Amino acid sequence: QWDEPRVCSRRYLKVDFADIGWNEWIISPKSFDAYYCAGACEFPMPKIVRPSNHATIQSIVRAVGIIPGIPEPCCVPDKMNSLGVLFLDENRNVVLKVYPNMSVETCACR
Amino acid sequence: SHMAPARSSSPEASENLLGHKDPPHSQGNTASAPEAQDMLSVHMLRLYEKYSRRGARPGGGNTVRSFRARLEMIDQKAMYFFNLTSMQDSEMILTATFHFYSEPWWPRAREAPCKQRAKNASCRLLPPGLPTRQHLVFHSLSQNTATHGLLRGAMALTPPPKGLWQAKDISPIVKAARRDGELLLSAQLESGEKDPEVSRPNHQAPYILIYANDLAISEPNSVAVTLQRYDPFQAGDTEPGAAPNSSVDPRVRRATQATGPLQDNELPGLDERPAHTSHTQHYHKHELWPSPFRALKPRVGRKDRRKKGQDVFLASSQVLNFDEQTMQKARRK
Numbered sequence: 195q196w197d198e199p200r201v202c203s204r205r206y207l208k209v210d211f212a213d214i215g216w217n218e219w220i221i222s223p224k225s226f227d228a229y230y231c232a233g234a235c236e237f238p239m240p241k242i243v244r245p246s247n248h249a250t251i252q253s254i255v256r257a258v259g260i261i262p263g264i265p266e267p268c269c270v271p272d273k274m275n276s277l278g279v280l281f282l283d284e285n286r287n288v289v290l291k292v293y294p295n296m297s298v299e300t301c302a303c304r
Numbered sequence: 305s306h307m308a309p310a311r312s313s314s315p316e317a318s319e320n321l322l323g324h325k326d327p328p329h330s331q332g333n334t335a336s337a338p339e340a341q342d343m344l345s346v347h348m349l350r351l352y353e354k355y356s357r358r359g360a361r362p363g364g365g366n367t368v369r370s371f372r373a374r375l376e377m378i379d380q381k382a383m384y385f386f387n388l389t390s391m392q393d394s395e396m397i398l399t400a401t402f403h404f405y406s407e408p409w410w411p412r413a414r415e416a417p418c419k420q421r422a423k424n425a426s427c428r429l430l431p432p433g434l435p436t437r438q439h440l441v442f443h444s445l446s447q448n449t450a451t452h453g454l455l456r457g458a459m460a461l462t463p464p465p466k467g468l469w470q471a472k473d474i475s476p477i478v479k480a481a482r483r484d485g486e487l488l489l490s491a492q493l494e495s496g497e498k499d500p501e502v503s504r505p506n507h508q509a510p511y512i513l514i515y516a517n518d519l520a521i522s523e524p525n526s527v528a529v530t531l532q533r534y535d536p537f538q539a540g541d542t543e544p545g546a547a548p549n550s551s552v553d554p555r556v557r558r559a560t561q562a563t564g565p566l567q568d569n570e571l572p573g574l575d576e577r578p579a580h581t582s583h584t585q586h587y588h589k590h591e592l593w594p595s596p597f598r599a600l601k602p603r604v605g606r607k608d609r610r611k612k613g614q615d616v617f618l619a620s621s622q623v624l625n626f627d628e629q630t631m632q633k634a635r636r637k
Contacts, residue, residue, distance in 0.1 A: 216531055222352055278355040280348060281531065283369070285390045288348040290368040291518065292355060293527050 202233035202243040202269030204301045221280040221288065228297045235267040235303035244272060244302040253303075271295075272302035343403065343469060344370050344511040363515025365398045371512040373491070381492060386512050388478070388487040392530075394520035400478035402491065404510035406438065407467030437463060439494040440472065444481035446488065453490060456481055461493075478514060 198205060210225040211217045217224065237257035239245045245253070249267035256264040277296035283289050348370050351362045362368045369391060373384035391397075438461045445453025457477040464470065481489055491510060520526055626634070 216533075219533065220531065222349070223356075276359075278352055279527075279531070280352040283390045283530070285387065287372060287390055288345060288370045289390075289530075290348060290352050290355070290362055291521065291530060292361065292366040294366075294522055296527070 198232070200234050201240060202231065202235050202301055202303050204229050204298050205232050219282045221282065223277075223279070226277055226297060231269045231271050231298060231301035233269045233301070235269055237266075239267075239303055243269070244300070246302070246304055249303045267303040269301055270304050271298040271300075273299035275299055342509070342511075343405070344372060347403070347511075347513070363399050365396075365515050365517035366521050367395055367516045367518045369395075369514045369516065371514070373509045373511060375509060381494075384491045384510055386489040386491070388482070388489060388512075388514070391482070391487070391514065391516070392518065392520070395514075395516035395518045397475065397479055397482065397514055397516050399473065399515040400475045401513050401515075402440070402472045402474045402510060403469060403513065404440075404472075404491075404493065405467065405469050405508040406461065406464055406493070408463045408465065437461065437495070441492045441494055442474065442477050443490045443492075444477075444484070444486035444488065445490070446486045453488070454484075454486065456489070474512070478512070 207228050207230045208225055209228045211220045212224070233243075235243060235245065235249065235253060237253040239250065239253055245267065252264065252267050255261060256266055274295040275297045276292050276294045278290060278292045280288065280290050348368065351368055354360050355362055371386045371388060373386060376383050376385060439458055440461055441458045442456040443453035444456045457474065459472060461470075478489070481487065489512070493510075518526070520529065523529070
């Protein structure tokens with residue numbers, strides 16, 4: 195991770211359901227690429243971090259420093275993808291559910 | 305109808321699914337896969353792969369629930385029961401399908417009146433008539449009624465040309481039963497004759513698929529509702545933050561005050577002190593210990609002992625008492 199860019203961006207994260215103890219009832223997938231967002235949202239923010247208007251204003255106010263204690267905007271998921279999960283419910287019936295927002299496509303400053 | 309392999313399966317097919325043995329691809333009817341998997345599991349895996357590869361929403365919704373049949377013989381008739389209670393209230397039913405395996409079968413062949421014209425003429429059997437038509441009958445009942453329940457629907461089945469799996473849309477039946485809160489469904493393949501169902505292996509047991517749209521799935525934490533099965537606070541069944549109730553807490557609480565005599569380093573007999581003189585005297589060890597071995601005295605309570613012990617320690621530091629030979633050795637060393 196050390197050579198990761200400083201600026202807000204998507205970082206790789208593979209989630210293995212066995213690591214979180216859900217593999218006893220999840221049939222498929224066994225693991226999936228979830229990713230996560232990390233990095234700075236400091237003024238001036240490059241276009242790539244796709245700041246919202248509010249984030250831009252907040253980062254300027256923080257840079258100007260007149261009002262103390264204003265944090266920089268947060269690096270959060272912007273576009274996300276769904277994941278289909280095949281699992282056993284409490285009655286051990288097989289269920290397929292498509293959960294939204296399970297993996298990160300892009301990150302942004304908010 | 306969909307051609308499907310007739311597979312022998314253990315009822316724990318879900319365990320096979322969890323065992324992650326890739327389902328053998330169905331090579332048509334005759335393939336009997338070495339690794340047993342029932343049709344329900346194969347069907348659900350197929351739906352999962354279809355979604356994972358092409359993002360095809362199963363049945364246009366975001367949820368597919370499968371329900372295995374539980375076979376019961378009632379009045380010598382095979383009755384399949386489905387427990388639909390695991391459906392969530394937030395799941396709006398889009399479609400419900402009933403999947404069953406059927407093969408043509410004929411009523412018992414009738415024997416023609418057999419006239420012996422020639423000695424060796426064999427008796428002729430009438431050619432079998434048309435294969436028997438079957439009917440599919442559904443009842444719904446709430447959890448606690450023991451009756452046959454309410455008739456929810458019946459449909460005539462055309463006899464299949466050969467053994468194959470068929471699917472029937474039973475959406476109105478399931479929606480009506482759920483609306484009335486009767487989440488136990490029974491299905492019967494009726495044919496009027498003695499039921500061949502008894503010989504039906506359980507891998508050909510029918511199953512129900514319900515395609516639904518879970519309106520709560522877009523909630524921020526919908527994955528926890530169905531997939532997070534444990535909770536740090538569930539273990540003790542106590543409210544988060546509440547101190548575990550001592551009666552509930554399985555651990556043995558230990559008293560801090562020692563109740564029984566403790567093995568401590570104090571030597572027996574220290575409790576006895578000569579009568580207290582007006583001023584503290586320096587007891588010489590001989591006065592204190594007239595003989596090297598002392599009979600054990602009954603112990604007084606710990607508090608008194610500690611009080612006495614403290615006084616004595618205050619008065620003079622105790623010298624351990626050894627016999628002359630040990631003392632000589634010690635001096636030599």
